[in-house]
Amino acid sequence: MSKISMVVEKQFALAEVDDRLFSSFIEHLGRAVYSGIYEPGHPTADGQGFRKDVIELVRDLGVCLVRYPGGNFLSGYDWTDGIGPRADRPRRLDLAWRTIEPNEIGIDEFVDWAKKANVGVMAAVNMGTGTPKEAGEMLEYCNFRGGTYWSDLRKKNGHAEPYGIKTWCVGNEMDGPWQICHLDAADYGKKARETAKIMKWIDDKIDLVVCGSATSLMATYPEWDRVVLEHTYEHIDYLSLHRYYENLGNDADFLASFVDMDRFIKSVASTVDYVKSLKRSTKTVNLSFDEWNVWYQQKQTRFDWEVAPPILEDQYSLLDALVFGGMGITLLNNADRVKVACLAQLVNVIAPIFTKKGGGVIKQSTYYPFRDISKYGRGTVLKPVIAAPTIETCYGDAPVLAVSVVDNGVGANGTGDISVFCLNIDQGKSHQLDLDFRSFGKVKMTMRQELSGPDQDLKNTFESPERVVPVAKAVAGGEAESFALEMSPRSWNVIRFSYAGK
Numbered sequence: 001m002s003k004i005s006m007v008v009e010k011q012f013a014l015a016e017v018d019d020r021l022f023s024s025f026i027e028h029l030g031r032a033v034y035s036g037i038y039e040p041g042h043p044t045a046d047g048q049g050f051r052k053d054v055i056e057l058v059r060d061l062g063v064c065l066v067r068y069p070g071g072n073f074l075s076g077y078d079w080t081d082g083i084g085p086r087a088d089r090p091r092r093l094d095l096a097w098r099t100i101e102p103n104e105i106g107i108d109e110f111v112d113w114a115k116k117a118n119v120g121v122m123a124a125v126n127m128g129t130g131t132p133k134e135a136g137e138m139l140e141y142c143n144f145r146g147g148t149y150w151s152d153l154r155k156k157n158g159h160a161e162p163y164g165i166k167t168w169c170v171g172n173e174m175d176g177p178w179q180i181c182h183l184d185a186a187d188y189g190k191k192a193r194e195t196a197k198i199m200k201w202i203d204d205k206i207d208l209v210v211c212g213s214a215t216s217l218m219a220t221y222p223e224w225d226r227v228v229l230e231h232t233y234e235h236i237d238y239l240s241l242h243r244y245y246e247n248l249g250n251d252a253d254f255l256a257s258f259v260d261m262d263r264f265i266k267s268v269a270s271t272v273d274y275v276k277s278l279k280r281s282t283k284t285v286n287l288s289f290d291e292w293n294v295w296y297q298q299k300q301t302r303f304d305w306e307v308a309p310p311i312l313e314d315q316y317s318l319l320d321a322l323v324f325g326g327m328g329i330t331l332l333n334n335a336d337r338v339k340v341a342c343l344a345q346l347v348n349v350i351a352p353i354f355t356k357k358g359g360g361v362i363k364q365s366t367y368y369p370f371r372d373i374s375k376y377g378r379g380t381v382l383k384p385v386i387a388a389p390t391i392e393t394c395y396g397d398a399p400v401l402a403v404s405v406v407d408n409g410v411g412a413n414g415t416g417d418i419s420v421f422c423l424n425i426d427q428g429k430s431h432q433l434d435l436d437f438r439s440f441g442k443v444k445m446t447m448r449q450e451l452s453g454p455d456q457d458l459k460n461t462f463e464s465p466e467r468v469v470p471v472a473k474a475v476a477g478g479e480a481e482s483f484a485l486e487m488s489p490r491s492w493n494v495i496r497f498s499y500a501g502k
């Protein structure tokens with residue numbers, strides 16, 4: 001067991017965490033909407049057909065925004081198919097996922113669901129088959145107060161008040177040849193710029209996210225990002241990035257995914273700053289990591305023209321949850337540039353919440369690390385000053401411990417809280433983390449929790465829904481300026497401390 005010291009210095013503030021870092025994603029894909037969030041006739045369905053058992057878990061996760069309606073689906077979607085009387089809505093082929101879209105749910109119902117689930121909406125406009133004009137019309141429908149064709153149509157459809165949707169994605173993964181009406185970087189850049197101008201003229205309070213690279217593995221990355229930004233820089237607010245990881249047979253490499261994600265974020269930020277310099281701009285464009293997760297992309301099944309078939313229903317193991325936790329640490333430790341991050345996705349489709357049609361709902365293993373960072377990761381991230389031994393992986397040398405520390409701030413009772421998240425990627429050995437809190441004075445440990453276990457392949461199922469759950473560990477008594485904590489092999493840990501606010 002090695003001893004790894006970390007100085008938790010109050011003055012080493014990296015950034016305030018934006019609440020939108022704990023966002024997620026619902027696409028019209030598989031059973032995310034139909035028999036996910038919406039299932040009329042289900043025993044827990046409310047008057048609109050929304051599953052209350054799912055809403056309860058979404059609330060428990062503390063999700064901030066939910067990106068909607070896609071994803072690859074977006075690039076062929078006509079948003080007007082999803083408004084107005086249900087009986088008049090068309091059934092359409094969805095070319096992205098080879099399914100049939102019944103359009104029972106559209107933007108109006110989704111906004112209603114979001115209110116019930118206590119989340120905000122991050123809307124997306126179609127840059128594949130869609131036009132800048134249609135993007136503007138959707139925004140007018142959603143956010144304009146009234147007295148125009150589209151805003152009055154919203155009122156006629158039962159929503160008198162504008163939705164005030166603030167964050168908008170200008171398309172999805174437009175660099176991907178798989179995208180419906182994929183464009184090259186210059187063509188997308190010009191289309192996104194003109195769309196952004198229209199959208200900001202309609203509502204100058206919105207934030208716009210342009211498509212960066214669909215993954216760091218794209219041959220066009222990071223050139224795509226540079227070209228898109230050269231066309232759009234002064235008109236947009238965020239650049240998106242997406243990345244999924246899967247176990248390709250080497251557990252050590254898989255556990256080190258957080259190292260690669262960190263490198264990806266830093267290189268995209270550098271690309272943004274290069275364009276900032278080129279433009280002699282004083283404005284900083286930040287990042288929206290609006291799709292991240294573990295996803296077994298090699299194991300996809302093909303479906304043919306069904307309504308809501310079980311697409312991308314990955315079942316997550318303990319090992320997947322640990323990798324996922326590492327990615328959460330990377331997001332927190334880059335909170336100075338990443339302001340929005342969406343766990344893709346939320347229900348059924350590569351998701352922490354998994355339902356049975358007509359039946360129950362379970363929490364997948366990844367539910368827990370997401371809830372941990374969302375619940376305890378708010379406040380100020382402190383710079384992770386730590387030197388840990390490393391393990392050799394396909395991503396280079398990976399520190400055995402990934403750590404993020406968040407000063408949650410001082411509450412009304414005069415007491416402050418500090419939350420420490422730690423992933424031990426060493427599969428065989430414990431490591432001791434020596435935390436030095438001197439700058440906070442004496443602190444008191446208030447909570448300690450671990451997600452670990454001898455069988456890394458264990459998954460939660462409907463029959464045994466609590467096989468992979470965090471367990472409470474003994475809390476060290478007394479107050480001290482430093483604490484030594486043993487981190488079990490292959491474990492995800494949350495440790496909290498309180499301090500006296502001054």
Ligand code: AHR
Nearest residue numbers: 027071072073172173344
């Ligand atoms: O989240 C699943 C898919 O992954 C999304 O539709 C797409 O944007 C990405 O490639």
